[in-house]
Amino acid sequence: xxxxxxxxxxxxxxxxxxxxxxxxxxxxxxxxxxxxxxxxxxxxxxxxxxxxxxxxxxxxxxxxxxxxxxxxxxxxxxxxxxxxxxxxxxxxxxxxxxxxxxxxxxxxxxxxxxx
Amino acid sequence: xxxxxxxxxxxxxxxxxxxxxxxxxxxxxxxxxxxxxxxxxxxxxxxxxxxxxxxxxxxxxxxxxxxxxxxxxxxxxxxxxxxxxxxxxxxxxxxxxxxxxxxxxxxxxxxxxxxxxxxxxxxxxxxxxxxxxxxxxxxxxxxxxxxxxxxxxxxxxxxxxxxxxxxxxxxxxxxxxxxxxxxxxxxxxxxxxxxxxxxxxxxxxxxxxxxxxxxxxxxxxxxxxxxxxxxxxxxxxxxxxxxxxxxxxxxxxxxxxxxxxxxxxxxxxxxxxxxxxxxxxxxxxxxxxxxxxxxxxxxxxxxxxxxxxxxxxxxxxxxxxxxxxxxxxxxxxxxxxxxxxxxxxxxxxxxxxxxxxxxxxxxxxxxxxxxxxxxxxxxxxxxxxxxxxxxxxxxxxxxxxxxxxxxxxxxxxxxxxxxxxxxxxxxxxxxxxxxxxxxxxxxxxxxxxxxxxxxxxxxxxxxxxxxxxxxxxxxxxxxxxxxxxxxxxxxxxxxxxxxxxxxxxxxxxxxxxxxxxxxxxxxxxxxxxxxxxxxxxxxxxxxxxxxxxxxxxxxxxxxxxxxxxxxxxxxxxxxxxxxxxxxxxxxxxxxxxxxxxxxxxxxxxxxxxxxxxxxxxxxxxxxxxxxxxxxxxxxxxxxxxxxxxxxxxxxxxxxxxxxxxxxxxxxxxxxxxxxxxxxxxxxxxxxxxxxxxxxxxxxxxxxxxxxxxxxxxxxxxxxxxxxxxxxxxxxxxxxxxxxxxxxxxxxxxxxxxxxxxxxxxxxxxxxxxxxxxxxxxxxxxxxxxxxxxxxxxxxxxxxxxxxxxxxxxxxxxxxxxxxxxxxxxxxxxxxxxxxxxxxxxxxxxxxxxxxxxxxxxxxxxxxxxxxxxxxxxxxxxxxxx
Numbered sequence: 001x002x003x004x005x006x007x008x009x010x011x012x013x014x015x016x017x018x019x020x021x022x023x024x025x026x027x028x029x030x031x032x033x034x035x036x037x038x039x040x041x042x043x044x045x046x047x048x049x050x051x052x053x054x055x056x057x058x059x060x061x062x063x064x065x066x067x068x069x070x071x072x073x074x075x076x077x078x079x080x081x082x083x084x085x086x087x088x089x090x091x092x093x094x095x096x097x098x099x100x101x102x103x104x105x106x107x108x109x110x111x112x113x114x115x
Numbered sequence: 116x117x118x119x120x121x122x123x124x125x126x127x128x129x130x131x132x133x134x135x136x137x138x139x140x141x142x143x144x145x146x147x148x149x150x151x152x153x154x155x156x157x158x159x160x161x162x163x164x165x166x167x168x169x170x171x172x173x174x175x176x177x178x179x180x181x182x183x184x185x186x187x188x189x190x191x192x193x194x195x196x197x198x199x200x201x202x203x204x205x206x207x208x209x210x211x212x213x214x215x216x217x218x219x220x221x222x223x224x225x226x227x228x229x230x231x232x233x234x235x236x237x238x239x240x241x242x243x244x245x246x247x248x249x250x251x252x253x254x255x256x257x258x259x260x261x262x263x264x265x266x267x268x269x270x271x272x273x274x275x276x277x278x279x280x281x282x283x284x285x286x287x288x289x290x291x292x293x294x295x296x297x298x299x300x301x302x303x304x305x306x307x308x309x310x311x312x313x314x315x316x317x318x319x320x321x322x323x324x325x326x327x328x329x330x331x332x333x334x335x336x337x338x339x340x341x342x343x344x345x346x347x348x349x350x351x352x353x354x355x356x357x358x359x360x361x362x363x364x365x366x367x368x369x370x371x372x373x374x375x376x377x378x379x380x381x382x383x384x385x386x387x388x389x390x391x392x393x394x395x396x397x398x399x400x401x402x403x404x405x406x407x408x409x410x411x412x413x414x415x416x417x418x419x420x421x422x423x424x425x426x427x428x429x430x431x432x433x434x435x436x437x438x439x440x441x442x443x444x445x446x447x448x449x450x451x452x453x454x455x456x457x458x459x460x461x462x463x464x465x466x467x468x469x470x471x472x473x474x475x476x477x478x479x480x481x482x483x484x485x486x487x488x489x490x491x492x493x494x495x496x497x498x499x500x501x502x503x504x505x506x507x508x509x510x511x512x513x514x515x516x517x518x519x520x521x522x523x524x525x526x527x528x529x530x531x532x533x534x535x536x537x538x539x540x541x542x543x544x545x546x547x548x549x550x551x552x553x554x555x556x557x558x559x560x561x562x563x564x565x566x567x568x569x570x571x572x573x574x575x576x577x578x579x580x581x582x583x584x585x586x587x588x589x590x591x592x593x594x595x596x597x598x599x600x601x602x603x604x605x606x607x608x609x610x611x612x613x614x615x616x617x618x619x620x621x622x623x624x625x626x627x628x629x630x631x632x633x634x635x636x637x638x639x640x641x642x643x644x645x646x647x648x649x650x651x652x653x654x655x656x657x658x659x660x661x662x663x664x665x666x667x668x669x670x671x672x673x674x675x676x677x678x679x680x681x682x683x684x685x686x687x688x689x690x691x692x693x694x695x696x697x698x699x700x701x702x703x704x705x706x707x708x709x710x711x712x713x714x715x716x717x718x719x720x721x722x723x724x725x726x727x728x729x730x731x732x733x734x735x736x737x738x739x740x741x742x743x744x745x746x747x748x749x750x751x752x753x754x755x756x757x758x759x760x761x762x763x764x765x766x767x768x769x770x771x772x773x774x775x776x777x778x779x780x781x782x783x784x785x786x787x788x789x790x791x792x793x794x795x796x797x798x799x800x801x802x803x804x805x806x807x808x809x810x811x812x813x814x815x816x817x818x819x820x821x822x823x824x825x826x827x828x829x830x831x832x833x834x835x836x837x838x839x840x841x842x843x844x845x846x847x848x849x850x851x852x853x854x855x856x857x858x859x860x861x862x863x864x865x866x867x868x869x870x871x872x873x874x875x876x877x878x879x880x881x882x883x884x885x886x887x888x889x890x891x892x893x894x895x896x897x898x899x900x901x902x903x904x905x906x907x908x909x910x911x912x913x914x915x916x917x918x919x920x921x922x923x924x925x926x927x928x929x930x931x932x933x934x935x936x937x938x939x940x941x942x943x944x945x946x947x948x949x950x951x952x953x954x955x956x957x958x959x960x961x962x963x964x965x966x967x968x969x970x971x972x973x974x975x976x977x978x979x980x981x982x983x984x985x986x987x988x989x990x991x992x993x994x995x996x
Contacts, residue, residue: 029142030149048146048171049178052139056185068138078142 014054016097019082019090022064026081028071029055055080063089132195139182143175197517204518211490212522214887215483219526219572221880222479224533225472227557227565231538233465235555236458242376243453244317245413248282250420251456252410252427255447262449265406268390270442271309274430280423282415285312286408287390288398289381292362293656293849297348300849302654304383305362307390315413316379321345323356323371326389330370334391338367341385342375362388364658378553380409396662403434403441411453424450457550471622471877476568478618478884481611483576485891487519488608491584492898498584512581519577520570527569531562544869547862608895609928612888616932617939619878619885620969624940626878627961628947628954629871635953636867641860642795642804643696644737648856649824649833650695656847657818669816672845677729679840680824685833687825690735691812693727695821696797697863705808710778710785721768721779723760724797724805727812733759733792735823743775743790746811755785756814761794764806786810799863801952823856830855870950882969885932886976893925893980904984905992914985921984925977932973933966940965 021027021035032055033048058064063086069079082090147168154164172178205212240246252274254266266274268286275284287308294301306312310332313325321342330337338360340348349355359366367388378384399405414423427448435446451459491498498511535557542552549555660668673691681689694701705725730746732738746757755778765774774788794804826833834853841848897904904917941957948956 028145030146033146034153048150049173049175050181052143052146052178053181053185056182060186075145075148076141077145078138 028077201518220529222476223530228534228537231561249453280418283311284412305386320371321374339387344385480576487580489895515581519573523569523573615888617936619881620936622878623965626874632951651822688735690732693817739793755787758786759809890976909989918985921981929973
């Protein structure tokens with residue numbers, strides 16, 4: 001899908017974070033946004049609204065599935081959970097991220113002179 | 116994600132779009148609520164909490180829109196939008212839509228109907244195992260031009276012993292039987308078959324067993340029923356096997372039931388009986404010139420129909436040499452495939468009709484393409500605006516293709532519905548003409564065929580115009596209102612319309628000829644009076660009559676029935692014959708000689724159609740006595756038998772001499788001509804009378820009899836009284852059929868009526884399509900030239916002048932088509948000549964009438980766009996440029 005290749009780093013990161021969050025337990029959209037904020041210690045100040053298109057894209061690709069459930073407060077909410085394809089994607093993106101961030105770190109730590 | 120999953124998700128999303136939107140709204144609302152609640156818990160006031168929640172979210176509507184886009188189902192959502200748009204567009208232009216749907220309905224309907232007929236009649240295999248191996252065989256007399264004749268039991272035995280081309284050969288004779296002892300006596304068609312009959316056909320019994328060689332050898336009184344008779348007589352009781360059935364007074368035991376699919380010889384056959392149970396009294400002595408058997412056989416592995424025919428011909432020639440007294444001239448044989456004998460008569464006609472309807476559909480596609488092109492011109496601005504706003508061409512083509520598909524599918528639905536009616540009409544019109552009609556059904560195959568046609572049609576008629584319309588350059592179209600669409604193809608379209616008109620001319624002329632011929636047939640004087648008369652057909656029941664009393668019984672039964680029916684109120688006269696005019700096939704011609712030796716030695720022997728009648732036959736039928744006297748009720752035993760001749764016999768056989776008083780040598784004694792009666796069309800209305808002579812039925816009473824009842828008023832009012840009278844005189848006497856004489860005559864014209872109506876329908880189709888074609892091409896031209904016409908009018912051209920100009924353009928097309936069609940019709944109508952009665956194949960009246968009808972219709976079609984052109988407002992047309 002073309003939008004996948006052209007996706008910006010932030011978006012790709014958001015997907016990785018969502019996948020990671022959902023790998024722990026099924027959760028609704030608000031819960032996901034809270035968790036990401038907490039865990040990243042408020043580093044990511046993304047508009048919560050952009051979470052939902054990302055969820056829809058991931059659902060279309062078959063990484064996550066959605067179902068309506070009742071919350072502990074007896075409210076109806078759409079819960080997302082990881083599919084096996086999503087688990088594979090999480091592993092893949094994680095490797096990719098580590099490779100990329102490793103490379104970035106090496107660039108940042110390079111102090112000049114021939115490599 | 117796999118393509119399949121994407122498609123599934125796409126379809127789901129497109130179908131459930133509204134539900135998805137609702138759920139999205141709910142999900143986002145939940146999010147905002149939770150966010151707000153968390154701010155409240157942190158001690159923020161209600162209004163401020165909501166504000167913060169919204170800020171943190173960052174634009175609810177934009178998020179919702181992004182989610183919708185992320186569904187990745189644009190193409191399907193587009194399709195639904197295209198469909199809705201197409202339907203709306205069609206609703207806005209009902210004229211175009213009606214013309215297009217009519218074209219498609221006619222084209223697809225005619226094709227689906229014809230496919231249904233061809234499928235049921237020609238394509239489906241005959242209902243026997245390995246049907247390709249089955250053949251019919253006949254004796255032939257090449258010298259006399261007889262190719263398919265019956266043969267004798269002795270010749271058959273010789274053939275069967277010697278022929279190597281066949282795995283098995285069987286013969287049979289059709290001999291209806293009167294079934295008694297099970298309710299009312301009833302006459303049922305029966306085939307008396309030789310030992311290998313069921314082995315040849317190979318059809319397993321529905322119940323019990325078929326007849327086998329042991330039944331034949333033992334002359335066992337065993338009978339096999341057809342499924343239809345088993346249902347009516349035994350209510351499909353499985354215990355019918357082993358029960359008895361009385362056929363012509365003899366008791367038979369039922370050994371089996373054959374499935375309804377076994378409709379081998381005559382359609383009314385429902386009984387199979389061993390041939391060996393027939394005796395000489397019933398079928399005559401077993402001599403080589405007693406030819407009453409028909410044959411069916413299964414080819415040996417590797418044998419061909421041609422080889423089998425050659426082998427059987429050689430065998431027949433050998434028998435003719437060995438037995439010259441009986442077999443002289445019968446020195447040939449014919450072998451034909453069973454398929455050929457079953458459907459051969461109609462195969463070519465059906466395939467030609469299928470080709471014609473195929474052509475009609477093709478022409479219909481051309482029409483639709485023209486109509487769409489014309490519309491494309493009208494819509495070029497719409498397309499240009501869409502292109503200018505950034506719609507890719509692919510997207511516009513797809514939308515136009517969707518429109519075509521919507522049209523085609525709607526047309527197919529209408530067409531398939533119409534074909535159901537068409538098939539019913541064709542079958543009821545073609546009853547008795549079309550073989551295997553019971554196999555014709557509008558089933559999944561036909562509907563599938565119709566839908567396939569619809570899709571193919573949509574591609575053919577839609578793609579080209581869609582592509583051309585979408586190619587419009589926005590600048591040109593918006594500036595000029597003309598676009599580039601008009602660039603080419605105009606000549607081709609005009610040529611196609613000319614061909615359409617020509618086709619319509621040919622078919623309308625053909626229909627005109629057929630109609631004229633049919634009308635002349637209706638006017639033919641049959642030689643009797645068909646109005647106010649009933650016919651009652653029967654086989655005289657001789658069950659229980661001792662052999663030497665049969666002749667007496669046959670006469671007595673006739674006289675009793677005549678006398679009783681004649682006494683009914685409302686009956687004017689009653690007569691009886693053994694072979695009924697038009698309805699019954701005539702017997703072989705009777706040869707006789709003049710008693711004084713006159714005419715002997717002539718090349719032509721005296722031959723006439725001999726019929727046995729009672730004296731009142733002529734009055735009952737309304738056949739006039741032209742000279743002399745009618746037949747007497749009785750005559751002295753030693754005197755010659757009184758005889759009547761018809762005018763044709765008097766003219767041709769007596770060559771102008773007065774036949775009255777002439778004695779002839781009949782072989783069994785002498786007869787004397789006592790009178791001359793009017794000619795009767797004995798074989799068919801279209802057949803000129805042949806020499807016919809009449810003898811009193813008392814001298815050679817026959818088992819077959821048909822009564823004619825002349826009535827004062829409505830003959831149908833006498834049907835029940837006649838049945839009652841039969842029941843009173845002879846409760847054991849079944850009636851095969853009672854119908855009016857007019858019905859008998861009308862049925863004899865069924866084939867002519869069938870082809871006349873078929874031709875008329877096709878002509879109507881072709882005419883309609885030609886009209887739509889002319890309309891389409893002119894409407895296109897007018898749309899294209901709106902601006903030019905506007906200029907002309909601005910420069911002073913009158914509305915009438917514009918009208919004349921456009922109609923004139925149409926007239927040129929029509930004139931070219933008419934000229935082409937007339938030439939083609941002159942060449943083709945000769946093929947119709949054999950079907951025509953009393954009308955020449957180049958009958959000027961039919962040609963002229965056809966051309967007038969065609970010109971009128973085509974010019975009306977031209978007038979509609981012409982009127983539109985003449986109403987163009989010059990100001991508007993020029994401004995739009």
